[in-house]
Amino acid sequence: MPVADGGTRDDACGLRLLTLNLWGTNGPVARRMEDLAGWLAASRPDVVALQEVRRFDGELQSDLLAEAAGYPHRWWARTFTRDGEQEGLAVLARRPLTAGETTRLPGHPRDVPRQLQRAEIATPTGPVLVANTHLTWRRRHGGVRLAQARAVRHLLGEESLPVLLVGDLNTTCRSRAVQALAADFPPGSGLTDVFDLAPTRPRATFAFDNPFARQPWLLGRRVDHVLVGAAFEVVDARVVLDGRDGPVVSDHHGVLAELRLPAPDGPADGPGLPPLVA
Template sequence: MRILTWNLWGRYGPWQRRLDAIAATLAAVSPDVCGLQEVWAAGGQNLAAELADRLGMYWCWARATPENAEQGDDPVIGNAVLSRWPIARHTEVRLPISDPGEGRVALHARIETPGGVLPMFTTHLTYRPGGSQLRLPQVRRLATFVAEEGMDCTYPPVVTGDLNAEPDSDEIRLLSGLRTAPAVPGLVLVDAWRYADPADPGFTWDRRNGYQADTVLPDSRIDYILVGLHRRGRGQVRSARLAGTAPVDDLWPSDHFAVVTELRP
């Protein structure tokens, strides 16, 4: 079972041309399930719907942009799940914010795979260097949401997203239960990148990316696939790697690299 997470960079840069590069990258990876962030909707169009149509997948989407935000011609941004298999239902929860103009949401999709129910989650936490104190309440709400929706399924919960936090941060430690109690008792999420090539730092925010040449931030691993403890082998992480790490027809698909992991079906 191949899982992918990717921040698609909204409608920034040459976004019309980037759509083709994103679709081509996803087709080459051929994921079974995707968690996508910064997915735009505007003028009756939705990037998740467009990608799902091209790839022959099911989809669901949750708006992150606040409902009271003045949009005009600007796109609405959200998170999406794409799946090779039917999505039986989907739910969402708003995450706590300190700025009323900011919107953060976590999306859950209950996916009917051939081997049973997979609880899939995706989210995008607040971006701010040094903003751990802002993301910690979001992580606690996310963990509660995962425990409510994802603990009674055939497969363990899979949590994907741009968490804007590095692996040794308090945010990731709370989700994984490393060196601290987990945010929700009994909910332990394993960072799939621990099964990657040890020599690969897994930077998803990387100055190799053509859009990052002038970034003031260091190379960082801030995008994750986190997986609950496997259920009698089902959902056990087998491997992890990056994708979207090269241009498509001389165009970078996104300002982030994607993360791909293989789970035991």
Template structure:
């Protein structure tokens, strides 16, 4: 089972050409389940719907916030989405707390009818702010409670993906991992799939190698994650992890983030 997470950068930059590069990258990686962040949608169009149609996948989407006007399509919204090779039996969402009334954050969950049973898949995008751990920690606590509820009585462990805007040794990841401190929800242990990657690869998903990051003041960072609960009867065990979307497609970088890909035991 191949899982991918990717921040798709909304409608920034050459977004129409980027959409083609995103679709081409996904076709090459061939994921079974995707978690996307910064997915734009308008009254008449939706990036998740377009990608799902191209790739022959099921999809669901949750709005995080309105982000402007969408040209001829009216209001432009930003959100998170799940795409799946297998049917999505149910979806749910939860708002995450912020200290900014103008900021919207959401986690979206999909219960996927995978070959071995129900896979609980959650994706989210936490607050971006250097030094903003005090904002993200309440978001993580809300997220963990939501994940635990969605993962109850499922054949697979929960898979949580997203742009968490936090480094691997941050309090945010420690609370979700439950390995270096008590987990937010007793018994909910989410393993960082990157621990199964090439140990020589730092896994930076925010990287100055990216053509859109030439002027960034943020250092190279690993802030995008695939987190997996403890395997259930072998299902969901992480086999490997790697990056994707790390090069231009026909001269266009797909996103300002690199994607993370993990292969799990089905």
């Protein structure tokens, strides 16, 4: 998959997407932001989905990255406020964001609130739905993650657009939560891990060699995911921002997927999401 200059691809049906847990303002945040902005400007993914997005120097991190890396369209959705600090999910896009909605997910009293951010993105072959989320992280909260995944699956199962689900799910592809997202009911609506369809093998996104990673039970696992609906062809996928394929900019590494979407046979059915209000 070409990265440095964006490569050559058929933009009429190609989509390159990155998901990354930004790790808020932890660690050497100024350097991390600078390194990530430089990588985004050089790599030019079409869509960037971020989790743990906060304010830095009075501005949203997602806005700062969009300005620095040349993303004209972005949407940050607040998930919670704690001790005066706001945190949320964000989508950056090179193509217009036409509609969006956030939905609260089941939670636990010992965790922060969780939500699903859904954004419709215009493409030459029609709108695509990017769903971005960050599930609970505690080891003993597997049942909560499963409930959250089932809520996400219910919401996405009602969508008529081609669907991409991305984010930090805090669990592996073999977990009950991810398997619930892959459930094929209604028929044809199941989601598939991009690495099941890509020619490359995945690596951990919460890695032992990442100096920022500190949750022992997650170490050595791939907990960041891109799941695709049946409409998408997966050209390639890989773990990035891991010190080998880009600088380490977070306690998580990112996942970059190159996808293709054929032109639809006709207009999508269903009411769609409400118009996006910036």
